[in-house]
Amino acid sequence: MAGHKTEKATQAIQANSRRSDQTSHQLIALIFEGRLAPGSRLPGEREMTEMFGVSRTTLRDALNRLETRGYINRRSKSGSYVCTALPQPFREPIEEIVDSKVIGTSAIIELRKVLELWAVAKAAQAPPKQSLGALDQCLKTMEANSAFRTDSQFARYRDADLKFHQVIAEMTGNPLYIHLFHFFVDLVRRSISLSRQLVPGHFAANNLRRHEEVLKAIKEENPERAKQAMLAHFQYVEEYISPTKHRRP
Helix, strand or coil, rough: CCCHHHHHHHHHHHHHHHHHHHHHHHHHHHHHCCCCCCCCCCCCCHHHHHHHCCHHHHHHHHHHHHCCCEEEEECCEEEEEEECCCCCHHHHHCCCHHHHCCCCHHHHHHHHHHHHHHHHHHHHCCCCCCHHHHHHHHHHHHHHCCCCCCHHHHHHHHHHHHHHHHHHHHHHCCCHHHHHHHHHHHHHHHHHCCHHHHHHCHHHHHHHHHHHHHHHHHHHHCHHHHHHHHHHHEEEEEEECCCCCCCCC
């Protein structure tokens, strides 16, 4: 009798484990498909249990697995947020090398440049009006905060700049590239710490002008010009972050 109960308990545990596996795989699929983008908040537990047809215990087990593998970040009293679809074993060695300063910011920027030239050309082929509106809003926010008089102004400018590039990434419609974009941006953050005290006074206006050229080319649906404008932007950034190069005004 006791043996029968033990067997049933074992079967129940195995069944729950399989359901947890299935649920975690479904969540990973949603992340890779772009339905759960990096930085987005996962639905609440009740909604997800209904969505996947599982118990809260099964769901929490699946979320624990995703957190362990680095797909999500669970914040107390705030919820669970998507980190990236790139698995931890892929990210960790690169992040360690960047943290140890073996790879510099310029190496990361070089890779971003190649990827973003492709992305902006793709975005310029048939730009949705909603995306163009989002890009316009980014530039307005950058312009409104370009004085850098306070740390909060600098932060709003920096976030709008990042959002501008993120919208372009999303316009490609390629979920894998979107996650790669976020990964490289995180690497830049790890490799360089910027504050408004380190930014020359002319940087904000010049950087804004280069973003305006990128958006103009996208609106004109001119992929080649968009690539040229993005290249000019990255060349300016490269000169800015490299102390051995002459920085243009």
